[in-house]
Amino acid sequence: MEIKVLGPGCAKCTKTEKLVQEVIKETGVDATVEKITDMMQIASYGVFGTPSVIIDNEVKCTGKVPKKADIKKWLGK
Amino acid sequence: MEPKTTQPIQGEEKINKMMALNLLMAAIGVYLWWTVYRVLPDLSKWLTYKLLPIQEGSHLGSSIEFFLYDTPKVMMLLFLVVFGVGILRSFFTPEKTRAFLSGKSEFAGNIFAALLGIVTPFCSCSAVPLFIGFVTAGVPLGVTFSFLIAAPMVNEIALGLLYGLLGWKVAAIYLGTGLFIAISAGWVIGRLKLENHIEDWVTQTNAANLTMEEEKLTWNDRIIYGWDAVKEIIGRVWIYVILGIAVGAGIHGFVPEGVMASIMGKDSWWSVPLSVAIGVPMYSNAAGVIPVVEALLGKGAALGSVLAFMMSVIALSLPEMVILRKVLKPKLIAVFVGVVASGILFVGYLFNMIL
Numbered sequence: 001m002e003i004k005v006l007g008p009g010c011a012k013c014t015k016t017e018k019l020v021q022e023v024i025k026e027t028g029v030d031a032t033v034e035k036i037t038d039m040m041q042i043a044s045y046g047v048f049g050t051p052s053v054i055i056d057n058e059v060k061c062t063g064k065v066p067k068k069a070d071i072k073k074w075l076g077k
Numbered sequence: 078m079e080p081k082t083t084q085p086i087q088g089e090e091k092i093n094k095m096m097a098l099n100l101l102m103a104a105i106g107v108y109l110w111w112t113v114y115r116v117l118p119d120l121s122k123w124l125t126y127k128l129l130p131i132q133e134g135s136h137l138g139s140s141i142e143f144f145l146y147d148t149p150k151v152m153m154l155l156f157l158v159v160f161g162v163g164i165l166r167s168f169f170t171p172e173k174t175r176a177f178l179s180g181k182s183e184f185a186g187n188i189f190a191a192l193l194g195i196v197t198p199f200c201s202c203s204a205v206p207l208f209i210g211f212v213t214a215g216v217p218l219g220v221t222f223s224f225l226i227a228a229p230m231v232n233e234i235a236l237g238l239l240y241g242l243l244g245w246k247v248a249a250i251y252l253g254t255g256l257f258i259a260i261s262a263g264w265v266i267g268r269l270k271l272e273n274h275i276e277d278w279v280t281q282t283n284a285a286n287l288t289m290e291e292e293k294l295t296w297n298d299r300i301i302y303g304w305d306a307v308k309e310i311i312g313r314v315w316i317y318v319i320l321g322i323a324v325g326a327g328i329h330g331f332v333p334e335g336v337m338a339s340i341m342g343k344d345s346w347w348s349v350p351l352s353v354a355i356g357v358p359m360y361s362n363a364a365g366v367i368p369v370v371e372a373l374l375g376k377g378a379a380l381g382s383v384l385a386f387m388m389s390v391i392a393l394s395l396p397e398m399v400i401l402r403k404v405l406k407p408k409l410i411a412v413f414v415g416v417v418a419s420g421i422l423f424v425g426y427l428f429n430m431i432l
Contacts, residue, residue, distance in 0.1 A: 007202075008202055008203075008205070010200065010202035012200065012202075013202075039205045039206065039403050039404075040278060042205075042206050043205070043206050043209040043210070043279070046210070047206060047210075048171055048172075048175070048203065048206040048207040048208075048209065048210030048211070049170075049171050049198075049199060049200075049203050049206070049207065050200070050202060050203040050206060062170075062171075062172075063170070063171060063198060063199065063200070063203065064198070
């Protein structure tokens with residue numbers, strides 16, 4: 001599974017990445033996490049609220065820090 | 078067949094129960110809130126003069142009483158307003174706002190954009206992706222600016238604080254003039270035809286159209302959303318509120334009455350531009366600046382000058398310019414600052430004149 005966390009590096013974005021990493025560790029899902037901070041790249045994904053979470057090219061959430069339970073659901077756990 | 082029909086009903090019952098519980102808790106919460114809020118003036122007096130060995134009528138006493146009264150009062154009001162606006166915001170998303178604005182004509186578009194700027198949830202660090210998202214989807218440049226001006230300037234923190242510290246009239250004036258500036262400044266920028274001053278890579282961006290499922294929110298979700306907003310916003314601004322009130326308390330107790338009348342009074346023509354000139358480079362949020370503003374007003378500063386100061390601190394900030402520089406060429410940034418500052422000057426003079 002390919003997870004991308006989009007955000008320029010504000011507090012919320014960092015928190016989102018941390019949560020995603022935690023859930024991966026807890027559930028043992030096989031996934032790679034990539035943090036995307038470059039504005040041009042973020043824009044090219046077509047999202048305009050950060051932080052955003054994209055899993056296998058599907059936007060799961062934009063503009064807010066997701067809840068752990070939601071992340072688990074996205075990872076199929 | 079049976080389980081299939083009973084399952085959703087049971088689920089519904091559970092949701093109804095949770096909702097009833099939430100409503101009950103909200104009712105108790107409001108009652109407690111009101112009770113505490115009512116005793117605050119007496120409590121702060123008692124704490125200052127009975128519990129602490131401070132003489133009534135002294136400068137220090139007046140400062141401390143102000144601080145002990147205003148801090149809990151402002152926090153409580155912020156709590157209420159942020160929660161309410163949080164629930165309101167759960168009905169809006171940047172995606173829906175963009176879809177709504179992309180078909181609008183210029184003038185009406187500016188009005189809608191400014192109004193939506195208040196209620197659309199969006200954090201200033203995503204100003205760039207939002208700008209790109211709007212512009213590439215065919216939202217006119219001026220309309221996009223109306224949104225970007227209104228979003229930071231007219232916000233729930235400013236309205237809650239103004240209402241709490243200065244009354245509903247000042248809050249309403251702020252709301253009205255803030256919207257006026259966002260609408261007119263956006264419209265002017267649109268008329269100036271500056272589209273070629275957007276950085277080239279923005280218009281070349283081929284935004285991928287990713288699929289996004291729309292969330293269906295229940296009232297329960299919205300209450301949680303509002304509560305999250307309270308935790309997030311209060312957690313971020315409480316320190317500014319306390320610092321702002323501490324500075325305000327110092328002014329309140331130690332600065333003589335009427336001294337501000339000569340500096341920020343309405344009779345000196347230069348007080349409005351001076352307020353803007355000081356306010357623009359200053360960077361604070363509404364939470365920090367409004368308690369100071371209250372204290373200045375109490376010392377004879379004119380409302381127009383104070384309004385201009387507050388707006389230029391909140392609406393125009395250096396960090397925001399740095400972020401926007403990624404998508405705007407310097408000339409467009411200069412025009413943006415110039416047009417918004419002119420709008421603020423106009424509002425400042427207007428209120429000094431009519432009040």
